[in-house]
Amino acid sequence: MAALERTAYPRFPEVLAPRELQACYTPLPDELEWARRSTRGERPRLGLMVLLKVFQQLHYFPPIDSIPPAVVDHVRAAADIGDTVRFGYDAATSPTLFRHYAAVRGLGRMSART
Known part of the structure; x- marks a missing residue:
C-alpha cells in the first residue's frame, strides 16, 4: 500500500526526518526573494513561506x-x-491568510507557465 503522504489526499507524515525537511521544505533563494517582495514584516513572511512550502508538498492548504x-x-x-x-x-479580523492563499496559487501558475 502507498504511504499516506503519497496518496491522492496526502498528509504530513507522523515523523519528519531532517533529510525530508531539508529536501522538501527548504525555501529556494528566488522563493525567499518573492516572499520579501510580497510581504511587510517577518511574521507575514514566515506565514507566506510556510504556506508556499506546504502547498508545494501537499497540493492543498x-x-x-x-x-x-x-x-x-x-x-x-x-x-x-x-x-x-x-x-x-x-x-x-485580517484578510492576510486569504491574500497569501491567492499569492501562493498565483506563484504556482506563474512557475507552471515557465
Missing part, C-alpha cells in the same frame, strides 16, 4: 493548526527569521 511545528521551525531557520516571530493568522 491544510488547516493552519495541523502544520507540524518542525516544518514551521525549519522554514523559519532557512528564511533567517527570528525565533520570537510566531506563526499564525487571525482569519477572523
